[in-house]
Amino acid sequence: MPFPDPKTRNPVSLPDGSAHAGTVFLSAVINHPRINVGDYSYASAHVPPDDWAAYLAPYLYDFSPEVLQIGRFCQIADGVTFITASANHRYDGFSSFPFAIFTGGGADSASVPEAGRDTVIGHDVWIGQGARIMPGAVVGNGVIIGAGAVVTGHVPDCAVVAGNPARVIRLRFAPDVIVALNQIAWWHWDIDRIAAHEAAIVGADLMALQQAASG
Numbered sequence: 298m299p300f301p302d303p304k305t306r307n308p309v310s311l312p313d314g315s316a317h318a319g320t321v322f323l324s325a326v327i328n329h330p331r332i333n334v335g336d337y338s339y340a341s342a343h344v345p346p347d348d349w350a351a352y353l354a355p356y357l358y359d360f361s362p363e364v365l366q367i368g369r370f371c372q373i374a375d376g377v378t379f380i381t382a383s384a385n386h387r388y389d390g391f392s393s394f395p396f397a398i399f400t401g402g403g404a405d406s407a408s409v410p411e412a413g414r415d416t417v418i419g420h421d422v423w424i425g426q427g428a429r430i431m432p433g434a435v436v437g438n439g440v441i442i443g444a445g446a447v448v449t450g451h452v453p454d455c456a457v458v459a460g461n462p463a464r465v466i467r468l469r470f471a472p473d474v475i476v477a478l479n480q481i482a483w484w485h486w487d488i489d490r491i492a493a494h495e496a497a498i499v500g501a502d503l504m505a506l507q508q509a510a511s512g
Contacts, residue, residue, distance in 0.1 A: 300488045303336035319345045319375075323367065329354075331361050335369030335420065337488070342375050353377065356384035362412035368420035368438070369484045377424045382413020382432040419454070420484040438479060439469065454479060474503060481510045 301308035306325045307316035320341045323334040329350040346352035353373070354365050361383040386393040387410040397406035414433030418424075422436055425444035430436070436452045443459030443466075452458055455469040455478070468475070483491060483498055483506065490509075491498065497505035 300492055303488075308339065319343060321345075321349060323349065323373075329357070330359055331357050331363065332365045332367070334367045335371070335484075337369055338367055338371035338373070340373035340377070354379040354381055357381040358383055363432075364415040365418075366415060367418045368422065370421045371418060372423045374424060374426040374428070374444070376427040377430070378428075379416055379430045380432060381416055385410050385413055385432060420482075438484075439475070441469070470501075477503060477507065481506055483510070 301322070303322055304325045305322055307318055307320060308322050309317040309320045311317055320339055322336075323338050323340055324336055326349045327334055332350055332354065340349065340353060342352065350357070355378065357363070357365055357379070361381065363382040365379055365381055386395050387408055394408065396408040400406070416430060416433060417435045418430070419436055419438035419440065421438060422440045422442070424430070424442045425446065427444055428442050428446045428448065430442075431447060431449045434448050434450060434452070436442070436448065437454035437456065439455040440452050441457045442448055442452075442463065443457070445461070446459050446463040447461040448458065448463045452463070453465070453468070455475045457466045457469060458464060459466055470478070483494070494506065494509045496502070497509060
């Protein structure tokens with residue numbers, strides 16, 4: 298059976314042939330000016346929301362200055378939330394109270410914080426159930442984020458992180474293998490080529506993958 302097109306809303310079929318409503322390719326369901334999602338990245342929810350963008354990033358508005366960037370082939374479990382920079386209050390003064398929200402003040406109001414950093418998720422990232430990705434986090438390629446983790450700052454490529462605050466438990470591969478994977482960048486290949494070399498990708502056969510990349 299051919300791999301589903303990345304614009305397929307519900308790419309998983311149940312045994313009876315019906316579509317699994319709780320799993321979506323995000324590029325098919327998100328049309329938000331501040332969210333960029335790569336092909337084949339999917340999210341799942343036990344109770345599918347009407348608005349996947351608001352479900353995943355509830356504080357990212359059309360007028361927000363920051364961006365949420367999600368790479369290709371990411372896997373996002375139920376209950377994951379991206380807490381983007383527009384959720385922030387100004388907290389460098391005597392009070393963090395957002396007076397401007399209640400007075401209708403604009404972006405230049407005294408209680409409005411400066412624009413925050415973008416949140417960036419690399420390629421082939423697995424984000425476990427209930428994880429929270431905090432404002433300005435930068436998550437590398439091939440990262441695994443444990444269930445319930447609260448992620449801040451920079452997460453290196455192919456790290457396994459867990460906890461609150463999340464910390465690096467280990468690296469999935471040796472440093473030279475991580476460099477090689479980023480050079481191969483299989484996530485940028487066309488889907489037929491990826492499918493043809495699925496065994497090497499999921500089986501961690503670096504030699505076969507390097508041969509596929511040079512072929």
